[in-house]
Amino acid sequence: MNDEYNHSSLKRGPVAHDVRDQIVIAATEHFSRYGYGKTTVSDLAKSIGFSKAYIYKFFSSKQAIGESICTNCLGGIEADVRKAIEDVDQAPEKLRRMFKEIVQASFRLFSQDQKLYEIAASAAAERWQATIQYEQNIKALLQEILREGRQAGDFERKTPLDEMTAAIYLVMRPYMNPLMLQYNFDVIEEAPVQLSNLVLRSLAP
Amino acid sequence: MNDEYNHSSLKRGPVAHDVRDQIVIAATEHFSRYGYGKTTVSDLAKSIGFSKAYIYKFFSSKQAIGESICTNCLGGIEADVRKAIEDVDQAPEKLRRMFKEIVQASFRLFSQDQKLYEIAASAAAERWQATIQYEQNIKALLQEILREGRQAGDFERKTPLDEMTAAIYLVMRPYMNPLMLQYNFDVIEEAPVQLSNLVLRSLAP
The missing domain is CATH 1.10.357.10 (Tetracycline Repressor, domain 2)
Incomplete structure (x- = not known):
């Protein structure tokens, strides 16, 4: 059902699923404070406390998170x-x-x-x-x-x-x-x- | 019919009417080249070759021309x-x-x-x-x-x-x-x- 699954080639178990959810929740929070247009994946990574590379393991782009x-x-x-x-x-x-x-x-x-x-x-x-x-x-x-x-x-x-x-x-x-x-x-x-x-x-x- | 007539308190004969039309035609031309939002009445006056004060005799504001x-x-x-x-x-x-x-x-x-x-x-x-x-x-x-x-x-x-x-x-x-x-x-x-x-x-x- 969740279309964003197509964006990553990772095989994910329940843990990875949790990380994805965690990123989406944090990103929703972050975007709703600072806006979507101006925020980069780097900004987002910094604010969540993950590395940019780690986020890219789960989402291919900012739009994929969006x-x-x-x-x-x-x-x-x-x-x-x-x-x-x-x-x-x-x-x-x-x-x-x-x-x-x-x-x-x-x-x-x-x-x-x-x-x-x-x-x-x-x-x-x-x-x-x-x-x-x-x-x-x-x-x-x-x-x-x-x-x-x-x-x-x-x-x-x-x-x-x-x-x-x-x-x-x-x-x-x-x-x-x-x-x-x-x-x-x-x-x-x-x-x-x-x-x-x-x-x-x-x-x- | 022309609603903009309400914006000026001038009594106008046919000559004034022509000047109004002239301003509107020149303004349409000017706005369609340079945009409406960024143009001021001063810009417009300069480009038409009228004084700003003269334009204000016919239109109370940029919006009135718009x-x-x-x-x-x-x-x-x-x-x-x-x-x-x-x-x-x-x-x-x-x-x-x-x-x-x-x-x-x-x-x-x-x-x-x-x-x-x-x-x-x-x-x-x-x-x-x-x-x-x-x-x-x-x-x-x-x-x-x-x-x-x-x-x-x-x-x-x-x-x-x-x-x-x-x-x-x-x-x-x-x-x-x-x-x-x-x-x-x-x-x-x-x-x-x-x-x-x-x-x-x-x-x-």
Whole structure:
């Protein structure tokens, strides 16, 4: 599951795994204090108390560390979204909650921590693997809800499922992508409600 | 029509009007070469060959000049959009063309001229009057099309017209606002088509 594993050719047992986690935790702390852009791996090594060479045993680059942090953050949002819909039976309500929670969770994360926002923004701008994976997961979750709603007769079945998914994903995208989300803070409350209503009208059988 | 008129208390005849236009044209040229952010009114005055005091007779600030430039640019987009739908009879097709043209015209303007983009981005970020007016005009045009479609029986009439307008406007917004548009360049072709389809499904009677 953790994509950053590809970045190192080391064979790792549980100990190495712990060191990786340790580096990621320390790096998150360090970046969120001093920023991601300006920090070098040397700075980071110094602050953690590891040698630069030792860090490079686990991560091939600063971006590889950033990817791990990003995977954690975006994984957190995804977990919040899944949690928000787990007890809901009806697909239309799932869709509403999904949209609402994705906006709220993204907003919480990125507005709480400006420096973390900086990493997520780099990830989104440079299309890091962590971002691509996250987008695919959210799209898959969306499609799952649409499929459920179709089977239950809540949603129309004429429009190809892929087309439906892609279009609704485009509606959600400006509220997920941190680079765009920052320009939507003024509509953060009403947008998910109004857009869910519109999307649900478009899904009516 | 020209909102910048509020910024000066001068009574102006046709000559003054010409001088204002002259300043705006020269400033557009100057900003698009040297950028908006870094240029001062002094720089601008020097390059046009007017005194700073003379420019201040017509514009209260650099932003006031920027507002005029912005009003011209956004007015240009609006004119393109109106032209794109003028010969169309059916409201659904008008909506499609409106969405397509707003994306295309914004893209043309902002990708052709990076420096002009810089002014529009400042305008959007700081909510200049030119931006607010433009958004209102586009919303009004959208509402007009929706009203037409309702009257012709092409669109449903249950949803309050204001709610319908606000939601569709939210769908279009990420492709109008230059700050968000820059992150949508990768979907500039398919997004207006897919989103128009979704919006039209939501409008089905």
